[in-house]
Amino acid sequence: MKPNSTQQEILLITGTSFASRQWCGKDGSEKNNRLSEKDQLEEACWYGLIKEMLPELFEQNGTGKNLFLWQVREAASFLELDLGEFPSEKDKFSSIDPYSFLGMKSCN
Numbered sequence: 001m002k003p004n005s006t007q008q009e010i011l012l013i014t015g016t017s018f019a020s021r022q023w024c025g026k027d028g029s030e031k032n033n034r035l036s037e038k039d040q041l042e043e044a045c046w047y048g049l050i051k052e053m054l055p056e057l058f059e060q061n062g063t064g065k066n067l068f069l070w071q072v073r074e075a076a077s078f079l080e081l082d083l084g085e086f087p088s089e090k091d092k093f094s095s096i097d098p099y100s101f102l103g104m105k106s107c108n
Helices: 037-046 098-104
Strands: 007-013 068-074 080-083
Touching: 037 068, 037 080
Parallel strands: none
Antiparallel strands: 007 080, 068 080
């Protein structure tokens, strides 16, 4: 029997005022000035700043288990963050990633 686990997907839309903020990495380096806005946002997510940027998404999830960032995928107009207790394959049918579920749409 497969264990129940909590997974969370977050889409961060790029090209918005939220994505264009200046994000500072925890190392305090000035290299962020040379990165694109999308790269700065991705780096901020890897540094763990996503919990500070969007704290309402990380309120107790009912189970009290910690979610870890396992993957950041870059698309044309968004970054997709995959969080979970452990790395696992996501269900494409219930995903919020449009590239995942649009391929499953029936052509009626």
